[in-house]
Amino acid sequence: MQTKNTVFPFVAVIGQEAIKKALIWNIVNPNIGGVLISGEKGTAKSTLVRGVCNITPDIQLVELPLNVTEDRLSGNINFEHAVKFGEKRFESGILQKANGNLLYVDEVNLLSDHIVKTLLESAASGMNIVEREGISFRHPSQFILVGSMNPEEGGLRPQFLDRFGLYVEVTGEQDIRKRAEIIRRRIEYEKNPILFIEKWQSESDNLMLSVKRAKESLNKIVVTQNAMQLAASIAKEGNCAGNRAEIIIIQTAKAIAALESRIALNISDIKEAAKYVLPHRVRDKQEEQEKTQQQEQDSTNSQEEQQEQDNNQQEQENNNQQENNNQQENNQASDEQNDNVDASSEEHDQDDEEYDDTSSQQEKSNEEQMPEAQNETVDNPGRLCENQICLQVFSLAFYF
Structure with missing residues (x-):
């Protein structure tokens, strides 16, 4: 401490x-x-x-x-x-x-x-x-x-x-004379702190008395409706979050009025207080509007995406239903074709049976009409070769 x-x-x-x-x-x-x-x-x-x-x-x-x-x-x-x-x-x-x-x-x-x-x-x-x-x-x-x-x-x-x-x-101070005076006072303080403090004691006592009087009269300050409306308007124009800004503006303005020994706030008190209350609370309206627009855009995009998903889902359901209908029609057509094929196959089998019977009867009739063949001698291939050899030997003998 x-x-x-x-x-x-x-x-x-x-x-x-x-x-x-x-x-x-x-x-x-x-x-x-x-x-x-x-x-x-x-x-x-x-x-x-x-x-x-x-x-x-x-x-x-x-x-x-x-x-x-x-x-x-x-x-x-x-x-x-x-x-x-x-x-x-x-x-x-x-x-x-x-x-x-x-x-x-x-x-x-x-x-x-x-x-x-x-x-x-x-x-x-x-x-x-x-x-x-x-x-x-x-x-x-x-x-x-x-x-x-x-x-x-x-x-x-x-x-x-x-x-x-x-x-x-x-x-920092930019005036050269003030900067030089800062150096002088600092050196004087470090040389003898007690003597330096005593040198400024009178001004310190005057400020102490002023602060004490202001603290005692603080509760006597009257805050009018106009002062509250002005503080609220300034905070709203600054786009401040919440209501802390306007409350602190009023509290600061009361301290300003108390130090000046007044019992009512005025416009200058509110404006002076706002210079210290708003700098770290003011928000850019353009950024806030962009944020709001972005949120609205995101909401719109979300709704569009949801609608598109619903449409796609409905279209998919319709396609599935159409495919089911087509499948049923194809199955029905296939069943009818199979029935026709079976009927045609039965007719064809019946025709084949009739044709087989007719062919059998025709062959039997031909066999009955064909005359009995005479006895024919068929040369044996082996004997045929032997005969040819004998002829060739006989021809050579005649030549010699």
């Missing part, structure tokens, strides 16, 4: 008026929901956060390290006490210490996911609930959440980004 005696005075920081306003508004009205400071390194982000707690005596600074464990954040059982005395005792974590104070997370975009989840649950409900290792404990945890980050190191998830009430983007 940072002590208030050794930090650079809040009022001694040159420039960065946007950060100063956002932090002071949250001190006056913690219902704003904190602030996220995004900007280049070396722009006094951490210096201003640590210094703002010096202007109010009832708020302390609690810092959340990046390497914090879930037990250290939420709290856990005191094992040393359990070993010594044999009884369970809850050991509070950072969230219990942050209750009613300012919880600062430097390089908030580098936090691990499970730590971010625990932090979001506590910030949303205002309670820290611990259920582990046989203990059940809950305690209020309402704090001003302030985070700083360098966008070059990555961004934040949307659900975490929306938890910050205000958003400030800063850059």
Whole structure:
């Protein structure tokens, strides 16, 4: 926990008026929901956060390290006490210490996911609930959440980004004279911190008195119907998701009016608040319209695909029915053809039988009419050859 005696005075920081306003508004009205400071390194982000707690005596600074464990954040059982005395005792974590104070997370975009989840649950409900290792404990945890980050190191998830009430983007000073004065004041502070703090104590006291008076008169601020309608219109024009934007605009405008000692909001309060509430919540209408059109197109395509599938299915059913009908007709025609073939085959068989009978009778008649053949001598092939040889021998004998 940072002590208030050794930090650079809040009022001694040159420039960065946007950060100063956002932090002071949250001190006056913690219902704003904190602030996220995004900007280049070396722009006094951490210096201003640590210094703002010096202007109010009832708020302390609690810092959340990046390497914090879930037990250290939420709290856990005191094992040393359990070993010594044999009884369970809850050991509070950072969230219990942050209750009613300012919880600062430097390089908030580098936090691990499970730590971010625990932090979001506590910030949303205002309670820290611990259920582990046989203990059940809950305690209020309402704090001003302030985070700083360098966008070059990555961004934040949307659900975490929306938890910050205000958003400030800063850059380094460009005026050479202011940059030189920053160097001079830093050297003077490092040379003698106590003397430097005393030098700026008067301005710090004036700011402290102004903040105290604003906190006391905050509940007296009257929020008119016109102010609520204007805040809602601005949030709607920014295409913000949900209703958190217009609520935070009203809470911020109340802090602005209280610091100026007024009891009613005006248009300038609403507009000034909107500059810090909307930057991280505004959504591009064109992107939203394209998203809506894409969803409608997908729905139309889905309906067309379903209709096409239905048509294809109906056509397939009709084809199947037609094929069944054709098959039945073919089967019927085939049956009729088979019947005709069988009939023709029977007729043909009958004709063949009649033809066989007729042929048999004709052959029998021919045999009866044919005269008996005379006895004929058929030469034996072997004897024929012998006769030819004898003739050839006889002819040769006659020649000689």
